[in-house]
Amino acid sequence: GEEVAQTPKHLVRGEGQKAKLYCAPIKGHSYVFWYQQVLKNEFKFLISFQNENVFDETGMPKERFSAKCLPNSPCSLEIQATKLEDSAVYFCASSQGLANTEAFFGQGTRLTVV
């Protein structure tokens, strides 16, 4: 597609429940990035993929968070056993490369953990 598509737009989960967020990158883009924005503050980098392979996962919390980008499927970010502090807007971005290219962002998924 021409835009990065993120679903759902809003997600409400009770503490301890699982949350799964999806991102369809722009066709032809090799790189996918996930960012977390808590309370309209800074964007925190979580993880990036080069096609199906994890490229950089230095921002991913060691527990409960996982992500995948499988061929012919939207990328996903999964949070097991959600906590209140996971409430945030999760943005996905895609780009053709890592340098001298534009990163295009999705509209974000607002996760609320109650």
Added chain:
Amino acid sequence: AQRVTQPEKLLSVFKGAPVELKCNYSYSGSPELFWYVQYSRQRLQLLLRHISRESIKGFTADLNKGETSFHLKKPFAQEEDSAMYYCALRGAGGTSYGKLTFGQGTILTVHP
């Protein structure tokens, strides 16, 4: 470690007035610097980047390596410029490669 600082959380100006959104960064190499804008209920979109040295919607930004700044300027603000603006840095290699580091954002309000 790379860091981006936008000292102003809120900035208000009147239509037609000049506007400057400040951005300072720290990075040990040669970074790529960007300004992203988010209009109400829209997705984050690229406004401009330092390597292209272009002016978009009347905005310009000059990379000052001596002062490690990348301030965004517009000589005559318009009401439609009201939005959230993020300064971002992308590292050129190593563990920073590819990922963007964002500032805290500045909400610009242009009054009629």
